[in-house]
Amino acid sequence: MLNSFLILPSALFVLSILYIFHFRLRSVGSEPPLIKGSIPVLGVALSFLFDPGTLLETIRKQHGWIYTLYVGGRRMTVVSDPVIGMKQVWTQGRTFNAQSFFTFLNKQLFGYSDAINYDEQFQDALRTAAVQMLSNKLKMASVVEKLREIFKGLVDEKSGFCETEEVIDLYTFARYNMYSASAIALFGTSFPVQELYQDYITFEDNMMSYIRNIPRILNRSGYKARDRVLKLLGDFFMDDEKVALSSDFVRVLCEQFKKPEFGHTRAEDFAGYFLSIVFASKSNSVPAAFWYIANVVGDPELKVEIERVIAGNYNRETGSFDWDALFEDKVLVSCFKETTRLVSNVTSGRYVTRDTMLKVADPLHPGTDGKESVKEYHLRKGDSVLLLGNLVHWDAEAYPEPMRWIGKRFLEENSGTLVKHADEWRSYVPWGGGGHMCPGRRLALTEAVVQCVYVLWYFDVEPIDTVPEMFIKDKYGAGAARPEKPFHVKFRRRTVPLA
Structure with missing residues (x-):
């Protein structure tokens, strides 16, 4: 009887600890914005599993080209910056390790x-x-x-x-x-x-x-x-x-x-x-x-x-x-x-092998020459990085009427109109x-x-x-x-x- 009496208070105590921990989760210093959701431990896991496209597009409109999702107790940083961010992740193989990501995928999928x-x-x-x-x-x-x-x-x-x-x-x-x-x-x-x-x-x-x-x-x-x-x-x-x-x-x-x-x-x-x-x-x-x-x-x-x-x-x-x-x-x-x-x-994934700084273009604060300024973000060792090219492909700033198939879009005469920023953005990936x-x-x-x-x-x-x-x-x-x-x-x- 005593054990039964203690179950509810114990469960409430554990739940309270989880909520306190979840409430205190936040990005620190120069870390990307943390999107943690409202559910302890799970974070935004349910939305990410069942309709990730809507979730990611909504967050991108609010926070730009870099942010961190809290999913099932793990941090996943999403990068869709076509100017310099994605290039860094692709080319800095020692810091952003692809093999670990593929090792997981190869085992689970194939x-x-x-x-x-x-x-x-x-x-x-x-x-x-x-x-x-x-x-x-x-x-x-x-x-x-x-x-x-x-x-x-x-x-x-x-x-x-x-x-x-x-x-x-x-x-x-x-x-x-x-x-x-x-x-x-x-x-x-x-x-x-x-x-x-x-x-x-x-x-x-x-x-x-x-x-x-x-x-x-x-x-x-x-x-x-x-x-x-x-x-x-x-x-x-x-x-x-x-x-x-x-x-x-x-x-x-x-x-x-x-x-x-x-x-x-x-x-x-x-x-x-x-x-x-x-x-x-x-x-x-x-x-x-x-x-x-x-x-x-x-x-x-x-x-x-x-x-x-x-x-x-x-x-x-x-x-x-x-x-x-x-x-x-x-x-x-x-x-x-x-x-x-x-x-x-x-989606292309990488694991962060060491604490590092990632430079990302900042479209919200243009530089003096009219182009994006650059902002640095701190990424933690052990986090995952997801590179989402489709957020660029479906961006009206790069491709007017992005969800419409226009067969001649990539003809040379349409550069600057149907395909924008082709010279400074890596917008086709x-x-x-x-x-x-x-x-x-x-x-x-x-x-x-x-x-x-x-x-x-x-x-x-x-x-x-x-x-x-x-x-x-x-x-x-x-x-x-x-x-x-x-x-x-x-x-x-x-x-x-x-x-």
Whole structure:
């Protein structure tokens, strides 16, 4: 009875201590403004988990380009300063450590084995090899050629797809076809494309539950799907004959695993890492390719202009396109940049390894020359730093009508009007920055243009629905945004080629 009598006062005492501690939380000296919320320990965790976009945009309007969130007992400093702040974080690798952030992400999301997740020398070797391969045009030429060949075979007159006309959901179409073409181009014809597809999509749709460490019992289907994907990948990379049919890119990475100084040759070692490669090559570029074609066909005048560009780069004598010209066409490239600007929904993270000062532009107090003055903020060792490029991408000060897709926004004649501060701001950052900048950005452009060219060459595409809004909500920072709802279009197979 006495114990029962003491429970309530004890609980009230503990709660009081927590509230006193929470009340006394504040930024000290030159630290960024602290947004601590009203709930002890949790802070702003609930708002950050369920609708971070609204929370972060609201705070940015109040406090500017830097502030610190108190989330679940931890401090996370948000930096979206495109002038100097983000550049410092990207380039000062010793102070702002990316590897620790990726170690967490690799384990939670991709299921990396501990053997490779904590081998930083091996991680550096893999990253160097990947960047070298992706930067080598000659080495990647065969991947691009294979990608074009596979995608063409999925939609041309011999494919059996859409003999006359058909109404489809464009996202489902783009997701499956680009996933298939990209997977075969990278991993070869023996890769279990069909066996992986549905489980991989389930994994992709549930990615935030892995990152947030949602208990397995609350997401059995998601975890089981990831287990099956990892098993299939592990089995594939244990078969040397199948791996031998892969691209040079994949084989070079596999060689790193087998080097004597590393010797990471177990199935689980390959599985986790190559799940991250599948993710990197599919889960951002595939949605981007969808948004690219969706917005093009949703703009009738621009669609006609791009059809002319496609027809103008087709050689009827050889029956082939001038792909180099298409990949460099100013309108096609501008459409891609505008797509990645708008739908890029990627958060880049770093851990602060030592107490440091971060310089951030101060737009509220312009300098004498009309440009922003600079203010220094103290960051604590052990805190996290989140770099949010999408807050810059969606800033009307940088991009008038920021939430509207304007395909020609990035043409040179629109600099200063549709794209502002291009010279002094780093306002286009869909690929991150520093040593961890996404090395696959060129391949993403290739995928988007290849899909657009072949779809408009073989079909007249008529939108039935309006282009959907992006779905962000709890998937804020989780990669290129997905459409909020289906986007139905009518495919009519052309009987006469584009003129």
